[in-house]
Amino acid sequence: DTGVSQDPRHKITKRGQNVTFRCDPISEHNRLYWYRQTLGQGPEFLTYFQNEAQLEKSRLLSDRFSAERPKGSFSTLEIQRTEQGDSAMYLCASSPRRVSGSNEQFFGPGTRLTVL
Amino acid sequence: DAKTTQPPSMDCAEGRAANLPCNHSTISGNEYVYWYRQIHSQGPQYIIHGLKNNETNEMASLIITEDRKSSTLILPHATLRDTAVYYCIVRMYGSGNTGKLIFGQGTTLQVKP
Numbered sequence: 001d002t003g004v005s006q007d008p009r010h011k012i013t014k015r016g017q018n019v020t021f022r023c024d025p026i027s028e029h030n031r032l033y034w035y036r037q038t039l040g041q042g043p044e045f046l047t048y049f050q051n052e053a054q055l056e057k058s059r060l061l062s063d064r065f066s067a068e069r070p071k072g073s074f075s076t077l078e079i080q081r082t083e084q085g086d087s088a089m090y091l092c093a094s095s096p097r098r099v100s101g102s103n104e105q106f107f108g109p110g111t112r113l114t115v116l
Numbered sequence: 117d118a119k120t121t122q123p124p125s126m127d128c129a130e131g132r133a134a135n136l137p138c139n140h141s142t143i144s145g146n147e148y149v150y151w152y153r154q155i156h157s158q159g160p161q162y163i164i165h166g167l168k169n170n171e172t173n174e175m176a177s178l179i180i181t182e183d184r185k186s187s188t189l190i191l192p193h194a195t196l197r198d199t200a201v202y203y204c205i206v207r208m209y210g211s212g213n214t215g216k217l218i219f220g221q222g223t224t225l226q227v228k229p
Contacts, residue, residue: 004159031214031215033215033216033217035217035219041221042201042203042219042220042221042222043160043217043219044219045216045217045218048214048215048216050214055214056214056216091159091160093159093160095215103207103209103215104162104165105160105162105215105217106162107159107160107161108159109158109159110158110159
């Protein structure tokens with residue numbers, strides 16, 4: 001399978017613990033996005049990488065959140081001191097280099113986080 | 117905030133065409149219309165996009181009005197597997213923008229046998 005993969009698929013943690021999620025984009029996709037989705041809502045943009053550079057962060061990305069893409073390939077999203085409000089599906093998407101305005105994003109299956 | 121308005125839900129009979137409307141009255145000249153769908157417990161899936169001309173691919177057709185203030189996604193022969201939430205998104209193109217997607221609430225399409 002050459003699609004976007006995310007690990008783990010499910011994570012249950014206690015409030016106050018740190019968690020880290022991994023995203024492996026489609027090979028050679030230089031654009032990578034993280035989104036968060038709560039129940040009944042559409043996905044919300046969190047952050048964007050072009051290669052290894054983090055070029056945009058949403059206001060939703062508080063100081064407890066950090067994302068990296070160290071070599072321009074896989075990415076990690078860490079949440080420190082988790083809160084119950086962090087419970088959500090965390091989605092990763094990748095996109096190839098822009099061609100004529102198209103920017104199809106390919107989404108992974110998501111990591112569902114439950115904070116108890 | 118999302119720049120589109122969609123009905124919250126629609127039903128369609130299996131085998132019939134599903135026509136999903138979207139209003140984007142504030143769309144600007146350098147914004148595309150994109151459609152994605154999300155089947156339960158999966159990540160969103162790209163369907164189609166367009167600027168001002170009608171578009172068709174193997175999944176669907178996209179009809180954009182001449183003034184570009186609204187569009188309709190057409191699934192010509194809906195199947196039960198097309199039951200999903202459908203998102204209409206406007207996105208700017210051009211150098212310097214990140215391509216992030218701003219999702220609204222979408223339309224939940226229920227295809228019934």
